[in-house]
Amino acid sequence: MLTQAADAVWGGRPGAPRGSLEMYVKRTPGADLLAHTGVHRVFAMQVGREVRVMVLPELVDDVQAQVVAWDVAKQVEEELTYSGQIRVTVVRESRAAEYAR
Template sequence: ADTLSAARPGARRELLETYIKRLKKLEDIATGFDGVAKAYALQAGREIRIIVESQKVNDEKAAFVAKEIARKIKDEMDYPGQIKVTVIREMRAVEYAR
């Protein structure tokens, strides 16, 4: 029950402002890395999804970025449980037949 209540904003009477600051800090840590286009904190801060630019970040560097972001979160933030760090690198090729 303790773990469940920790995931819900307000369940522990956590101020909304503090909750938002924690999510923003999580996103700011991720967007501070080179090649990161966007970052989204999900599930009350238990997961962060990071979109990287496919031109700047190859597959190997994407794995490295995930490890580095996880390390920086561990070093700089206080959080209960664990935070899942997911790096997404997408390549799109679009052509039109006329």
């Protein structure tokens, strides 16, 4: 029991070795996470403590972005074993640039 507690503390600290989340994100491109409408890319960030989901702004509005975040968080909860918590961030961004000559 003490070993399990130590392992949970070790895995939950900043700078912990890469864990199952990175392997999960690498394993699933084009599959479960990308199956959501408008999802463009998925990244594991901050040593596996954050999943960043990039969506296409023309296909996903603000409400749908929240739904995607909730769906991905539920999917991570159900399919992974980890200590602490994993933050799911959906990025919906559009940019416009012009140059003055």
